[in-house]
Amino acid sequence: MSYDDHDDHGHHGSWAPIIASLGTMIFLFGFSEANMGITAIGIVVLVWGMFTWWKDDLPFDGSEEMGELEAYGTPFGGMKIRKAGIWLFLMSEVMIFGSFFGAYIRMRSGWNTHWTLRDKAQEAIDTGVAGEGLTDIDSIVHACMTDKHKPLVADCNDATGGLVNETFWITDAGTPAYHHVAAEYITADFWTLLPGAINTFALILSSFTVVLALKAAKNADLEARVRDKKVRNYLAITLLLGTIFLILKLWEWNHLIHDYDFTISTLAGSFFYVTTGAHGIHVFIGLIFITYFIYKAHIGGWDPNNAQSIEYYGLYWHFVDLAWVIIFPAFYLY
Amino acid sequence: MGEHQSGWQKTLHEKTGQDVYFWNFIFLMVFTAIEVGAVYLSLTYGWTVFALVSVGVVKFFGIAAFFMHLWDDERELTYTFAFPFIFVIILFIGIAFTNPEGVIGLPAWCSPDIIGSYTSTSP
Numbered sequence: 001m002s003y004d005d006h007d008d009h010g011h012h013g014s015w016a017p018i019i020a021s022l023g024t025m026i027f028l029f030g031f032s033e034a035n036m037g038i039t040a041i042g043i044v045v046l047v048w049g050m051f052t053w054w055k056d057d058l059p060f061d062g063s064e065e066m067g068e069l070e071a072y073g074t075p076f077g078g079m080k081i082r083k084a085g086i087w088l089f090l091m092s093e094v095m096i097f098g099s100f101f102g103a104y105i106r107m108r109s110g111w112n113t114h115w116t117l118r119d120k121a122q123e124a125i126d127t128g129v130a131g132e133g134l135t136d137i138d139s140i141v142h143a144c145m146t147d148k149h150k151p152l153v154a155d156c157n158d159a160t161g162g163l164v165n166e167t168f169w170i171t172d173a174g175t176p177a178y179h180h181v182a183a184e185y186i187t188a189d190f191w192t193l194l195p196g197a198i199n200t201f202a203l204i205l206s207s208f209t210v211v212l213a214l215k216a217a218k219n220a221d222l223e224a225r226v227r228d229k230k231v232r233n234y235l236a237i238t239l240l241l242g243t244i245f246l247i248l249k250l251w252e253w254n255h256l257i258h259d260y261d262f263t264i265s266t267l268a269g270s271f272f273y274v275t276t277g278a279h280g281i282h283v284f285i286g287l288i289f290i291t292y293f294i295y296k297a298h299i300g301g302w303d304p305n306n307a308q309s310i311e312y313y314g315l316y317w318h319f320v321d322l323a324w325v326i327i328f329p330a331f332y333l334y
Numbered sequence: 335m336g337e338h339q340s341g342w343q344k345t346l347h348e349k350t351g352q353d354v355y356f357w358n359f360i361f362l363m364v365f366t367a368i369e370v371g372a373v374y375l376s377l378t379y380g381w382t383v384f385a386l387v388s389v390g391v392v393k394f395f396g397i398a399a400f401f402m403h404l405w406d407d408e409r410e411l412t413y414t415f416a417f418p419f420i421f422v423i424i425l426f427i428g429i430a431f432t433n434p435e436g437v438i439g440l441p442a443w444c445s446p447d448i449i450g451s452y453t454s455t456s457p
Contacts, residue, residue, distance in 0.1 A: 075414070076410060079408060079410075079411075083411075084411075084414075087411050090415060091415065092418075094418040094419060095418050095421065095422070098418065098419070098421070098422035099425070101430075102422065102425040102426055102429055102430045103429075103430075105426065105430040106430045109431065115379045187373050193370070193373075200366050200369075200370075201363060201366060204362045205359070205363075207362075207397065208355065208359040314402075315402055318398075318402045321397055321401070322394060322397045322398060322402075325390055325393045329369060329386040329389070329390050333370070333372075333373050334382075334386060
């Protein structure tokens with residue numbers, strides 16, 4: 001296929017993604033500058049781009065004439081352009097989350113955390129320097145912190161025979177050496193862990209329902225009305241699960257902030273809220289798109305020859321699940 | 335989707351009545367339960383990290399290979415997805431595991447003032 005061949009096609013794609021990207025750029029610029037006017041303009045342009053996008057997409061029937069072009073040349077020759085495009089987009093997403101993890105691992109490897117405290121407690125028991133009557137890790141940790149995880153520096157020094165002294169908590173330079181990470185609070189209390197655990201199951205289940213929606217849309221044996229209903233229902237379940245995910249996340253953040261004073265003002269809090277927040281924004285964006293997809297299913301817009309968009313959306317949604325597979329153990333359990 | 339099924343996937347479907355996506359979903363749920371359970375087993379630090387990383391790798395593979403179809407799709411897509419991980423690995427080796435000043439000791443030209451406002455002095 002050559003450039004000349006493209007002129008024969010009735011559809012050359014849409015300006016909408018470019019408008020939406022421009023809106024996003026204006027929005028983020030205004031947001032970072034705390035300028036509500038520019039932020040609002042960005043949102044308006046973004047919404048305009050999204051509606052243009054969907055208006056262009058509604059009559060789309062999956063044919064090449066309607067814009068489902070194939071790539072040519074290396075390395076994506078013969079593939080659908082949109083499919084190659086979503087994978088290139090996911091490349092950039094890997095870099096975004098890779099940066100979060102790189103920074104987080106760097107900081108974690110230099111911090112004293114609840115794990116370090118437990119190791120020191122074990123060392124105190126093994127070397128026989130633990131305080132009188134303190135024979136297990138939990139009792140030593142209990143002597144080192146209040147129920148609200150506030151350090152008891154002097155008591156901890158006695159309980160560990162000096163292994164956990166003042167420099168364990170604060171460096172000589174006066175900067176924090178010990179950091180309360182989210183996992184310290186989350187793993188100490190089943191009810192604090194529960195929202196994150198439910199969210200993990202919900203996201204995996206939602207990945208599966210997207211797969212089921214795609215299978216239903218591609219099933220040529222089904223009557224059109226039944227197929228539309230199945231696709232709509234599976235997508236609606238995905239929307240419901242994603243909504244539950246966000247509600248539980250906000251509830252969990254509220255719990256961590258108000259009950260444990262774990263806020264974004266600390267380094268550990270900053271890493272936790274920025275990373276899980278960035279992931280939450282991805283979920284939110286996914287829910288906006290799937291709402292449109294449900295509407296399109298409701299009006300019978302998907303069929304076996306036109307289900308590619310669900311597949312491409314699924315790639316994005318599975319990536320969001322993939323990122324959570326790393327975030328959950330790294331930030332909630334470790 | 336279904337039309338991409340390879341030999342063993344067809345056999346799995348015929349033997350169990352369910353396709354690879356269903357079983358992948360079941361495995362992911364089971365491994366998530368193991369992941370959460372590992373934290374309450376009072377394992378040592380090393381074993382806990384080993385358990386979390388192992389389960390994470392298995393789940394990552396399950397989602398990427400089957401839900402994202404990389405197992406059956408063109409190899410170019412796998413290479414595309416794998417390519418940025420080269421930079422992530424360089425980032426991990428060059429900064430995360432080896433450069434203690436890599437995050438908080440950035441040179442002035444890449445440390446705008448706004449970053450300073452987020453550094454904390456409270457543990």
